[in-house]
Amino acid sequence: MTSVVLRITRNSNYFASPGRDIVKNNTSDMTSVYSAIAAPTGGIFLLPTAIFLLCQSGIARAEDYFDPAALEFANPQQKTADLHYFAKSGGQQPGTYPVSIWVNNQEIAQSEVTFVDSNGALQPQLTPAQLAEYGVNVSAFPAFNTLHEGEPFTHIERYIPDASSRFDFATQRLNLSIPQAAMNVQSRGYVDPARWDEGIPAAFVNYNLTGSQTRQSDDNSRSSYLNLRSGVNFGAWRLRNVSSMEYDRTRRWNSQSTWLQRDLKSLKSLLRMGDTFTSGDVFDSVQFRGVQLMSDDEMLPDSQRGFAPTIRGMAHSNAKVTISQHGYVIYETFVSPGAFAISDLYPTAQSGDLEVQVKESDGSVRTFTQPFSAVPFMLREGRVKFSLSAGRYHSGQSRTPSPTFLQGTLFYGLPAEFTLYGGSQLAQDYQSWALGVGRGFGELGSLGGDATWANTTTPSGKRSAGHSLRVQYQKDFAGTGTSFSLASYRYSSGGYYDFSEANALESRNGLVDNKRSREEISVSQAFGGMSSLAISAWSQEYWHRQSRDETIHLGFYSAWRGVSWGVGYYYTQSSDRQKADRSWSFNLSIPLGGPLAESAISYSTTSGNNGRTSQQASLYGSIPRNPNLYYSLQQGYANGGQGSNSSASLDYHGGYGTAQLGYRQDSASHQLTWGASGSIVAHPHGVTLGQTVGESFAIVRAPGAADVAIQNGSNVHTDWRGYAVVPSLTAYRKNTITLDTESLADDADVELEGQTVIPGGGAVVQANYQTHIGNRVLFTLSDSRGPLPFGASVRLHKAEDEQGAAPGGMVADGGQVYLSGIPQEGTLDVAWNADNISRKCALHFHLTDTVQQGQSPVKTVSGVCQ
Incomplete structure (x- = not known):
């Protein structure tokens, strides 16, 4: 039996309004029932008769709907506005709404979308270009061939089978459900360069x-x-300059660098012209003025940047694969039966153990451990990274020559956690070539090594040839909290000069102490998450020089309940000084409370x-x-x-x-x-x-x-x-x-x-x-028949040359409508449909005649619509 709910009120002005439940069975004989029951009689109703007649409503079965006439009991001579948009659950008036757009439960964008009425429901107007922007493979569906890129359409399910749209008006959220097969396959975190x-x-x-x-x-x-640091942007081009001015007794102006750059989306790279630096991943970085084209990892999805291993395994059914590190789940996906390869992990630590769990459809679980480690230059399998630089060398020293040179480097991620890399530097009096390889060895860490050969023509015309060897090691011991963040060793023969050293030969009459060897190590140890010990050391030897450069730093830091303290030891030996510098430090910081809760006291000492x-x-x-x-x-x-x-x-x-x-x-x-x-x-x-x-x-x-x-x-x-x-x-x-x-x-x-x-x-x-800048006003609108009907559309009148959308709304109970952004003086245009007849009127207002209650920012205006 169809249910009928009446909420009875003693307010004789009206019986029902939004929020007061009135459900009417769609039969003609029930209209007289509601007329008898709902007639205002000072709060006294013929309740027994009403109950008897309502009980008979089960005889006729039909669709339930809301009777708009129930909204006008207090003013029966006023015809009700056309409210068919609200006849169904969730129904709303068509128009343009600011919404957040979600595709397959992932927020994609926020924008204004126009909605049209379709059998009582709102349908969004989208374009093929928008869908492509959201990651939909539009070209795979022939139905889109009839549309231009920016041509709006509705009913997405007519173009993409099994797709659907749903607009949640309460949260202003447009949900698009698109089959996964219709989406472009992209790495996690991917953002279409077109966006x-x-x-x-x-x-x-x-x-x-x-x-x-x-x-x-x-x-x-x-x-x-x-x-x-100044800049000018025009289109995709960026012009930048860095300048400085110093003044003590004289004024000195210095333009340090100027360059022009732009993104090259198709290559995921950056084009730069002007003053810049070469990449320093294979050769030592040098400053130059010229042209540079280089890969930009910032353009890649987060899941493709840095290094993370490719996880390979076998699934015997439709299985769920879960990957964890240090007890935290970092990746989860579903795979089909057969071999699988996961290559879009987000980069985590430089090394560690990955726990991989494969849960089959029958509930059985298999686990295995994937240890990995990476030196800084390692790339994921299949990744390519490059850099090309050409221009004139610039050392910043007036006597040093500025030869024209060309430098290129290339990295390539190979299977089995190998990365191959190399490069070359070419100038008239200098040529060098480098080749190297890096590999992860799981629990043993990762190891990389490269060799560089160089030929140098000295200012006297003598040719000098030599080589340089470098080894790097990386390892984290996850169980103990110990990390070898970088251990590196480089050895260079006596005839080897890097590019900067080779160019310094002329300014120093051929006397340059070229580097012989260099060692670096950095170790850290964590203790319970609140304390840590860090050790770093660096040493460099030179040919033709007896002394060396050395630096050692040892530090211990701890914190507990906001109190922090640390001790440090520093040792520095410079090759041009006979005596080394040794110093130690202690510092303590204690936060305060009460009125000084945002303050702290500290003490430090150095010796x-x-x-x-x-x-x-x-x-x-x-x-x-x-x-x-x-x-x-x-x-x-x-x-x-x-x-x-x-x-x-x-x-x-x-x-x-x-x-x-x-x-x-x-x-x-x-x-x-x-x-x-x-x-x-x-x-x-x-x-x-x-x-x-x-x-x-x-x-x-x-x-x-x-x-x-x-x-x-x-x-x-x-x-x-x-x-x-x-x-x-x-x-x-x-x-x-x-x-x-x-x-x-x-x-x-x-x-x-x-x-x-x-x-x-x-x-x-x-x-x-x-x-909307202006007053917040609660209007009470009426005409010769009484308060304007519920659902009438109201909008502030704007001249054709005025910018932006005009404030508007919908009439509620008693002819009331709330609007914001209202000027001191203006005109409201009101329109509604009643009995298939379009009606409209206008109200001219002056807010000087308003009433403002207490401290409320909302003003009230009552007026008769003409």
């Missing part, structure tokens, strides 16, 4: 200004330093082999109730005649950059220091100030929404125009920029608080937010 945003035309400059004024007993001095000892006590942290202002107070003492010293500083970290002010004094001098840093960005909509920007960043555009916090940046807010600089984004990755709507002013609203952007390398992308 990389080249950004908007823009020019910017990062500035870092520091200065000091020092007063001594016999002299006063002032100095300042300005560092500028050297010259007998000098210094001690320093500090109080530092952020100012209470002002987390952007940091302070530091220090008092120190040093022996050897230096005596005591003291200092104080204030640092402000704001939305437009940072500022510093400090003072320091000791027995011999007084010094005042200052500094400021930030960025200035010019873009098509004006000039915006911000914090120091990175390689890729964003301009937030929310016109009129002033002082709105951006959740992606520390203390970043929109300026008085509604613009802000988000200083750092991850290139080639999805970045979500979110406005903190809690910080919106009472007269501002935004339709979509989050935007997803995917910047290309060095791009300045724009995140646009549609804002």
Whole structure:
């Protein structure tokens, strides 16, 4: 029997409205039943008769639906608006809505989508280009051949079998279900290069200004330093410059480097022209001015960057493969019967053991361990990495020659965890070739080795030939927490010169102490997650020189309940000094509580082999109730005649950059220091100030929404125009920029608080937010027949030349509608359908006539629609 639910109220003005359940059986004889029951009688109803008649409704079976006429009991002469869009569960009015788009339960994008009515349900209008952007293999389905790339269509299931769409209006989420076979096969974390945003035309400059004024007993001095990193973006091209200016008694300007670059998407590489450096993975890196084309691993999916082994195994059925490391699941997938190979693991540690579990469909489980290790240059199987550089060598020293040269390197990932690599450097008086191989040996670690041969023509015309051998080793002992992060050894024969040494021969009259051998080692040991021991050592010998360069560092660090401490030992021996430097240090930091909960005290002391000892006590942290202002107070003492010293500083970290002010004094001098840093960005909509920007960043555009916090940046807010600089984004990755709507002013609203952007390398992308700036108003609308009907469409009238969508909404109970972004004066256009007749009216309003209750930002207006 069809159920009928009545919610009875004693409000004589109306009987039913949204949220009050009225279900009516679709039979003509029940209309009189509802008319008798629902007639307002001061809250008294003919209940026995109603119950009797309702019990008979089971005689007729039909589809349940909501009776819109029940909404107008208080005003029966007013015809109900056409509400057939809401007759079905989840029904909504067609239109354009800001939504988040999910494909196979993975969020892909956020954008505005137009929905049309289809038999009472909303269908999204999509384009083939959008589907391709979402990873759908559009070309595999002939039905799309009839559409242009940007031509909208509905009913995705008509184009892709077994596909479907579902719009969750409550969460503004469009769910697309696409069969896996219809998706392009891509590595995890893959972002289609077609979605990389080249950004908007823009020019910017990062500035870092520091200065000091020092007063001594016999002299006063002032100095300042300005560092500028500037750039211009036009299309896919990026022009960059790094310059500096120094001033003490004279002013010196230095343009350090200028270059032009762009992404080459098809090659996953970067083209750069101007001042740059060669890659340093095979040969030592050198500075030059010329052209460079090199692979950029940042363009690859996270699951294809770095090194991770290919996991191979056998499944006897449709099985689930789970891969864990250190007890944590890092990968899970389903495989078909037969041999499988998993090659898209995200890079984890440089080495370790991977636990692989294969769970068959009958519940049986097999496990095995895959140990792996990698030296820094190892690549995944099938990966290619290259670099080509051509130009004039630049050492930065005036007397050193600048020969034209060509350098190329190539790496290739082979099966069985082998990586083969090599390269060449060619110049008129210098030629070198390198060849090497790296391999992982599982539990034994990974080993790499290479050999380089070089021929050098000295300034006297003599030819010198030699070779250099290098070995590298990497190993983590997961069970003990010990890591050999890098152990390296290089030996060079007496006739071997690297490219920098060869070019220095002319400026030093053929006398260069070329390197003979070099050893490096770095070891770390963790203790229970709260303490660690680190040891690093480096040593280098030279031909024709008796002494060597050596550096040793030993450090122990620990932390417990916020208290941290550490001890360190440093040893340095330079080949041009007879005596080595030895020093040790101790530091302790203790956080405070109460009103100084954001502060800490610290103590440190250092001692050297010259007998000098210094001690320093500090109080530092952020100012209470002002987390952007940091302070530091220090008092120190040093022996050897230096005596005591003291200092104080204030640092402000704001939305437009940072500022510093400090003072320091000791027995011999007084010094005042200052500094400021930030960025200035010019873009098509004006000039915006911000914090120091990175390689890729964003301009937030929310016109009129002033002082709105951006959740992606520390203390970043929109300026008085509604613009802000988000200083750092991850290139080639999805970045979500979110406005903190809690910080919106009472007269501002935004339709979509989050935007997803995917910047290309060095791009300045724009995140646009549609804002409604104006009053928040609750209108009560009526006409000659009484309150306007539920479901009538209301929109603010806008001139044809006005930008942006006009605020709008739908009439609820009693002719009420809430709108935001309303000006002080304007006109509302209202439209609805009743009895298949289109009706419309207009209301001109002045908000000076409104009533505002208490502290509520919502104003109320009542008016008669003409």
